[in-house]
Amino acid sequence: MKPAELDAADIRILCALQDHGQLSKSKLAEMVGLSETPCWARLTRLKTAGLIRGYHADIALSRILALSKVVVTVSLKSHRKTDFERFEAYISHCPEVTDCISTGGGMDYVMTVITTSLPAFQTLMERMLDAELGIDRYMTYIATRQIKSGRPDLARLVGGQPHKAAPAIKD
Numbered sequence: 721m722k723p724a725e726l727d728a729a730d731i732r733i734l735c736a737l738q739d740h741g742q743l744s745k746s747k748l749a750e751m752v753g754l755s756e757t758p759c760w761a762r763l764t765r766l767k768t769a770g771l772i773r774g775y776h777a778d779i780a781l782s783r784i785l786a787l788s789k790v791v792v793t794v795s796l797k798s799h800r801k802t803d804f805e806r807f808e809a810y811i812s813h814c815p816e817v818t819d820c821i822s823t824g825g826g827m828d829y830v831m832t833v834i835t836t837s838l839p840a841f842q843t844l845m846e847r848m849l850d851a852e853l854g855i856d857r858y859m860t861y862i863a864t865r866q867i868k869s870g871r872p873d874l875a876r877l878v879g880g881q882p883h884k885a886a887p888a889i890k891d
Contacts (some may be wrong), residue, residue, distance in 0.1 A: 726878065727865060728754060729753075729754060729759075730751070730762060730766060730877055731874065731878050731879075732751075732752040732875075733748065733752050733759065733762055733766060734766065734771065734874055734878075735874050735875050736748055736751045736752055737772060737775075738874060740849055740887070741775045741776070741777070742775040748763065748878075756851070767799055770856045780846050781834075785836065786804040786836065786837075787834055787835070787836060788834045788835050788837055788840070788841055788862070789832065789833070789834050789835070789860065789861065789863040789866075790832075790834075790835075790838075790841050790856050790860050790861070790862050791830065791831070791832055791833075791860070791861040791862075791863060792808060792830070792831045792832075792845075792858055792860050792861070793827040793829070793830050793831075793855045793858060793859045794807075794827060794828055794829040794830075794831065794855055794857075794858045795826070795828050795855075795857050795858070796853075796855060796856055797855070798854055799828070799856045799871075804822070804828070805855045807828075807829070807853045807854065807855075808820075808822075810851055810853055811829075814844070814848075815834050816833050816834060816841075816844050817831050817832070817833050818832050818833070818834050819831065819841070821830040821857050823838065827859075827879070831843055838862070841860075845860075847860070848875075860862070863889050
């Protein structure tokens with residue numbers, strides 16, 4: 721399904737699911753302004769098209785246990801396809817790495833790593849280096865506070881609406 725094939729009702733369904741997770745048939749239909757049967761048929765079509773990857777809870781982990789969150793940039797020694805594949809295969813099986821993106825420019829990857837302590841993070845990095853993944857250098861940035869975390873505004877992105885300026889801060 722191409723993005724152009726999504727209509728306003730499809731976008732409302734996706735936005736409702738993004739904001740609220742899995743909903744009952746009646747609640748979803750009510751939220752998007754459709755009757756239950758057509759709403760559920762659209763939802764099934766969106767799932768079949770692979771647009772809905774799953775439903776997740778946003779858990780406040782820091783209220784459960786102490787964590788260390790570290791952002792790591794990684795540059796590989798060599799840039800052959802096999803080098804990238806080896807690194808990415810290792811990372812995909814590393815549960816401490818919660819996000820990893822490939823980047824263009826000075827670094828090859830930016831990862832978010834969550835461990836129970838900084839020594840646990842260091843142990844993870846030592847395991848990665850020992851695994852001979854071709855890491856040339858890495859830089860770590862220890863997160864001290866979460867300022868913002870969220871999901872993109874799907875309706876605004878799809879609708880091409882311009883970004884609204886943030887409110888002015890008064891002294």
